[in-house]
Amino acid sequence: xxxxxxxxxxxxxxxxxxxxxxxxxxxxxxxxxxxxxxxxxxxxxxxxxxxxxxxxxxxxxxxxxxxxxxxxxxxxxxxxxxxxxxxxxxxxxxxxxxxxxxxxxxxxxxxxxx
Amino acid sequence: xxxxxxxxxxxxxxxxxxxxxxxxxxxxxxxxxxxxxxxxxxxxxxxxxxxxxxxxxxxxxxxxxxxxxxxxxxxxxxxxxxxxxxxxxxxxxxxxxxxxxxxxxxxxxx
Numbered sequence: 493x494x495x496x497x498x499x500x501x502x503x504x505x506x507x508x509x510x511x512x513x514x515x516x517x518x519x520x521x522x523x524x525x526x527x528x529x530x531x532x533x534x535x536x537x538x539x540x541x542x543x544x545x546x547x548x549x550x551x552x553x554x555x556x557x558x559x560x561x562x563x564x565x566x567x568x569x570x571x572x573x574x575x576x577x578x579x580x581x582x583x584x585x586x587x588x589x590x591x592x593x594x595x596x597x598x599x600x601x602x603x604x605x606x
Numbered sequence: 607x608x609x610x611x612x613x614x615x616x617x618x619x620x621x622x623x624x625x626x627x628x629x630x631x632x633x634x635x636x637x638x639x640x641x642x643x644x645x646x647x648x649x650x651x652x653x654x655x656x657x658x659x660x661x662x663x664x665x666x667x668x669x670x671x672x673x674x675x676x677x678x679x680x681x682x683x684x685x686x687x688x689x690x691x692x693x694x695x696x697x698x699x700x701x702x703x704x705x706x707x708x709x710x711x712x713x714x715x716x
Contacts, residue, residue, distance in 0.1 A: 534695055534706030548702040599649040
C-alpha cells in the first residue's frame with residue numbers, strides 16, 4: 493500500500509510568480525485535502541476535493557485553486573505569490589472524506605517566496 | 607467556528623518521565639478528535655484518534671480520552687523516550703476538514 497507522495501519537496505519562487513504543487517493520494521482514497529502550515533503554527537485547511545469537485549474551502553483567497561484528476565491525484569495552484577505564502581503545504585488523502593477512516597498526510601512541499 | 611487550544615510549549619523532559627499535553631476544543635456537533643505527531647522535516651503522522659465521547663485512543667504507549675463534558679482530549683504517556691521528541695498537534699474533524707491546535711514541541715533528554 494503506497495502512502496501519499498508530494499512533489500517537489502522544496503521550492504523557491506519570486507513574489508508575483510505562480511506555483512503548482514502536486515500530490516498523489518494513497519491507493520484507494522478518493523478524497524484529497526490541502527493544508528498550509530506556516531512556521532511554528534498548526535496546519536490551516538485550504539480546500540478539499542472529492543471525486544474531482546471542490547467539496548469545501550477554508551479562509552483562503554481565490555488565487556489558491558486546485559484540481560483533482562480521475563486517478564485522484566491532485567494539484568494546488570497559487571497565483572500572484574506573496575511573501576506570506578511561504579509555508580509547508582501538506583496534502584492529505586482519505587476515503588469518502590470520512591474522518592472515521594483517517595487522513596493520511598504526505599511529507600509536504602516547503603515553499604519559500606522571496 | 608471550530609477551534610482547538612493546546613498547551614503551549616516547549617516542553618522538555620528527561621527520559622522515563624511522565625508526559626501530559628492538554629488539549630481543549632470548541633466545536634458544533636460531535637467531532638472526532640485526533641493527535642498527530644510531526645518529526646523534524648516531515649509531514650504529519652496520526653498518533654491516535656477517538657470518534658465519540660468516552661472513547662480512549664491509544665498507540666505506542668500514548669493515550670487520550672474524549673471527554674465531552676470538559677471538551678478535552680489530553681495526551682498522556684507514562685514513560686517517554688528520546689525518540690518521542692517531536693511536535694504534537696491536537697486536532698478535531700467536523701464535516702470535511704481538520705482543525706488543528708498550534709502544536710506543542712516536546713524534547714526528551716537522555
